[in-house]
Amino acid sequence: MTRDPAPRLSRTDIARRAALDLPDGGIVNLGIGIPALCSNLLPEGVELRYHAENGILGFSEMNTKFDGDPNIMDAGGNFPKLVPGMAFFDSVESFGLIRGGHIDVTVLGGLQVSDKGDLANWMIPKRGIGSIGGGMDLATNAKRVIVAMEHTTRDNKPKIVNQCSFPLTAPNCVDDIITDIAVIKVKTQGLFLMEAAQGWSPDDVQAITEPEFIVSDDFKPFQTA
Amino acid sequence: MLGYHQAMPVSKTIDNFNDAVADIPSGASIMIGGFGGAGGQPTRLMLALRDLGVDDLTIIGNVAGISATTHYGWREGADDPKPVDQGMFFASGQASKIICSFPVPGTTNPLSEIEKAWRAGRAEVEIVPQGTLIEQIRAAGAGIPAFYTPTGVGTSVAEGKESREFDGRTYLLEKALTGDYAFVRAQKADTHGNLQYVGTSRAFGPAMATAAKITIAEVDEIVDPGGIDAERVGTLGAYVDRIVQRKAGDPYP
Numbered sequence A: 001m002t003r004d005p006a007p008r009l010s011r012t013d014i015a016r017r018a019a020l021d022l023p024d025g026g027i028v029n030l031g032i033g034i035p036a037l038c039s040n041l042l043p044e045g046v047e048l049r050y051h052a053e054n055g056i057l058g059f060s061e062m063n064t065k066f067d068g069d070p071n072i073m074d075a076g077g078n079f080p081k082l083v084p085g086m087a088f089f090d091s092v093e094s095f096g097l098i099r100g101g102h103i104d105v106t107v108l109g110g111l112q113v114s115d116k117g118d119l120a121n122w123m124i125p126k127r128g129i130g131s132i133g134g135g136m137d138l139a140t141n142a143k144r145v146i147v148a149m150e151h152t153t154r155d156n157k158p159k160i161v162n163q164c165s166f167p168l169t170a171p172n173c174v175d176d177i178i179t180d181i182a183v184i185k186v187k188t189q190g191l192f193l194m195e196a197a198q199g200w201s202p203d204d205v206q207a208i209t210e211p212e213f214i215v216s217d218d219f220k221p222f223q224t225a
Numbered sequence B: 001m002l003g004y005h006q007a008m009p010v011s012k013t014i015d016n017f018n019d020a021v022a023d024i025p026s027g028a029s030i031m032i033g034g035f036g037g038a039g040g041q042p043t044r045l046m047l048a049l050r051d052l053g054v055d056d057l058t059i060i061g062n063v064a065g066i067s068a069t070t071h072y073g074w075r076e077g078a079d080d081p082k083p084v085d086q087g088m089f090f091a092s093g094q095a096s097k098i099i100c101s102f103p104v105p106g107t108t109n110p111l112s113e114i115e116k117a118w119r120a121g122r123a124e125v126e127i128v129p130q131g132t133l134i135e136q137i138r139a140a141g142a143g144i145p146a147f148y149t150p151t152g153v154g155t156s157v158a159e160g161k162e163s164r165e166f167d168g169r170t171y172l173l174e175k176a177l178t179g180d181y182a183f184v185r186a187q188k189a190d191t192h193g194n195l196q197y198v199g200t201s202r203a204f205g206p207a208m209a210t211a212a213k214i215t216i217a218e219v220d221e222i223v224d225p226g227g228i229d230a231e232r233v234g235t236l237g238a239y240v241d242r243i244v245q246r247k248a249g250d251p252y253p
Helices: A011-020 A034-040 A091-099 A135-141 A202-207 B017-021 B043-052 B113-119 B130-141 B205-211
Strands: A027-030 A049-052 A056-059 A105-108 A112-114 A144-148 A176-178 A182-187 A190-196 A214-221 B029-032 B057-060 B095-100 B124-127 B146-149 B163-166 B169-175 B179-190 B212-223 B242-245
Touching: A011 A034, A011 A144, A011 A176, A027 A034, A034 A105, A034 A144, A049 A091, A091 A135, A091 B130, A091 B205, A105 A135, A135 B130, A190 A202, B017 B043, B017 B212, B017 B242, B029 B205, B043 B179, B043 B212, B113 B124, B130 B146, B130 B169, B130 B205, B179 B205, B205 B212
Parallel strands: A027 A049, A027 A105, A105 A144, A144 A176, A190 A214, B029 B057, B029 B179, B057 B095, B095 B124, B179 B212, B212 B242
Antiparallel strands: A049 A056, A176 A182, A182 A190, B146 B169, B163 B169
C-alpha cells in the first residue's frame, strides 16, 4: 500500500458528515460507536426524534453516560435527559416500529460493506462469537441505512469489498457509506464516489477500495456543514 | 388444557426472593426481563436463583452479560454497587445455555463470564436478532406458534429455516419461544399481580410475563387493588403468578 496523500478525518468528522444527512424531524436510530456521536453534531436548527431499541422515542442527545436514572436509558447504555414529547414502550412495540418500516434513517457502524450494499458488522470470524442486538432488524427494515466507519482496517485493508467475508448483518441494505476519506453511495448500478476528503483524489480513494466505483457527476469535497 | 397459567391462588405475594424461586428445578429455562443494564433487571430474583444452586439452566435474555465488565446501563457513583448481570449464572456454572441477542461486548479485555464459559465449552450461546427474539416471546404468550419476519434473510440466522415470499419480499419462518419461568422487574404491583413499569425498564418484561409457565415479578412496592391506575397497567395480573417486594433502600437500583 502506498502512503496516504493527506490525513484521514477523525471519527467526529465522520459523525458530523453523517449528521448532515439526517432529515429534520425524522425518526432516527443511531448505532453504537461513531453513529452515536452524530447526536451532538447536528446542524443548527435540525431536530430529530431519536429512537432506541430498548423502548424510547423522542429523547435528547445520547452521550450522558453514567450519571442519570437507570430507568431512562438508551440502547447504548447511556442515560438521556427527559424531554417533552418523548415516549416509552416495550420491546414488542419497539421492534414493530423497526420491522414495520417506521424508522426514517439508521446510522450503523460497519466491519465490511460490499458493492451490493451487503453489510457485515456483528462478528469478527476469528473471535467466533458476537452480538447481533437490534442491528439486523435495523439494517433490514429502516427506510435508509447509512454506514459510518473507517475506510480501512487498522492494517489498511479495504473494508469496502467485492464480497463480505464476515457474517452478514443484512444483504443489500446499505444506501450510503461515510468514511474518514470519502462519501460513497450504493446504487443498483454499483458504488458512486460522491465526496472525498481534502487532499484525496478519486484515484487515492480507489486504491484502498476493493470494488471499482464510478465517480459521480456531482463529485465534490467532503462536506463539513 | 395447556397448563399455562394456573387458577388464581389466594395470594400472589411471596415474602422473600428465596421462597419465590425455591421450586425452580435444574434444567429449567428462565426468561429474564428488562433490556440489559440495571433498569428493568430483576436483580434480586437472579441473585436468589444463583443462591438456590440449581444447574443446567437455559437463560433467555436480551443484552445478556456485558454490564459486569463494561458497566453497561449502570450508574457509576461512589455509593452504587458493582454491576451484576446474567453472566452470574455462567460464572457459577449453573447455566448451560443462553438464548439472547447480545451476549458479548465489543471488547474482550476483560472477558465476560458468558464468553469465558463459551470458550471453555461449558455453555452454548444462541444469538438471535433482537426483534425476532422479542416476537418469538410475544408469539408464545399470544398463542401464535410461528411467524414470518424479513430480519435475518440472507444471513447465518436463516440457516435451516423455512422461507417464503410475500409480495416479492422474502421472509423467514421463526418459531415461538416459551420459558418455564419469567423474572420481570416492575415499579409497582397490586395484589392481583397487575404491574406498572417506569421509563425504559419494561423492554422484554411485558412479553416474557405472557410467555412463561410461571411468572415472578420483582417490584419496589406492592399496593392494594386500585393502587395502580387501570390506565397504567403495563402487564395484566392474569400473567403474573408471584410478586415479591424489594426492601426499601436496596443498594441495587
